[in-house]
Amino acid sequence: MRRAIPCLALACLAPWSAAAATYEVGPGQPLAAVGDVPWESLQAGDTVRIHWRAEPYREKFVLCVRGTAERPVVVQGVRGPNGERPVLDGRDATTRAALNYWNEARGVIKVGGANTPADTLPAHVRIEGLEVRSARPPYTFTGRDGLTAYPNNAAAIFVEKAEQLVIRDCELHDSGNGLFVAVSDGATRDVRVEGNFLHGNGNEGSAYEHNSYTEALGILFEGNRYGPLRAGCAGNNLKDRSAGLVVRWNWLEGGNRQLDLVDAEGSQVLVQDPRYRETFVYGNVLLEPGDDGNSQIVHYGGDSGTEADYRKGTLHFFHNTVVSRRSGNTTLFRLSTNEEQADCRNNIVLVTQAGSRLALLDGDGQLSLGHNFFKPGRVDSHSGLSGSIQDDGTSILAAEPGFLDEAGDDFHLAAGSVCLDQAGPLAPAATGHPLHSQYLAHQGLEPRPADGPLDLGAFERCQSGACADPADGGDGGGDDGEPGEDDAGPGEDDAGPGEDEGQGGSGNLSGSCACGHAAGGSAWLWLLVALGGWVRRVTCARTG
């Protein structure tokens, strides 16, 4: 029952094969509330634009819709006058009555199945530019079952199942998990998490909820800022159980461990996928701000106890900058068994205490080292080495790596740093992951300067003052490894539709706007992009 469709003549005349709509939400917009959007009848190519307002939107919804590569479904925040992202607040939130979906308590935004709209595997969905918060105990919302409490494992964004999903430029906080991605028996794949700010999540006294907790077939994290969890919460910062995991060019500060990369629990599809054996972590800043949780920075392998399913492959860990300000010991890697390997090269690893406070391994595992920076005095293990360490002797031992402003958290290299131009070659398996970008504080990326031999760590110094953009220089890498993902409910969570009654969603609003949407030729698509300001105004009003 949607009808009126004011739209631009250009858009209406464009030769697109299917209609699509843009819904504008906010003060002075055609739709006042998030719940006015007909979420149950979204179609490929539709865009929902939620405009900033001073008061948070206390509303929640499900995205159960398939877009296409050319016609994604986009939910987009439109920032306020001072750059504020619009806020979706789970506390006291309500759900549009026309929606009916399970696992409603698991997130403010759910991407996954539903009764209304009809169930499907969501695809080509993009969520961007929103602040999403406050899905955790003791908060409550009102949904299909009336007043409902959030469970501990509620998330700001809960992905039950999806493929080709992008979450970017969002702030996710004050929830059990900031982001939760379940593998759903292998259905969830190709997820990108880009340029978000995840912080202040978790539940007091619990180690089971994290800033992000993910399991998928193919997942990429890049350009994100991870901050400490909420006070008193013992979860990890980035916890993952995926196959095809890439973590690059992020800022990861605090958490029980900065990275907890453990075994797939949700699907043997992951364990059987060749990508399960290769994990890539590069170009990140990993900062241990103090005596925050576990003294281990990276855990790789598994934690379920089912060792046969542990990663038992290689963690490729290169060009990271690791800084620990712990007062006592720091351990760089915990490899779960002696069948886990780490290839550690071209990193800067600095402990602010004496160099002997750094151990490379907790005990188990096979570690190979080349071309890293350490302070003198590092030890193999603080608790007894049962694995092995292959050190090619090329690492630099010095008192200081030569950061621009260590106390001020600026870990770019200063002139004269011992880390300049000291990198060795990447591992053969890592050559598909060129260092063409670096983290830009905060939540951004910039080209890594092309300045002769690579420097150690996450940042390249342009010594000449006039460096080429490596993207122009053919680093050959093309697009590296998009992570795809699968189901896998992290941890304890089932994420399964559970109780769901699947009565089909026939009451969908039929039809969509008469105005067009980018469907066909790329020329039209790019014309639309160029005319973005106009396109945004192609607005379809709901008639009720």
Ligand SMILES: [Ca+2]
């Ligand atoms: Ca260099």
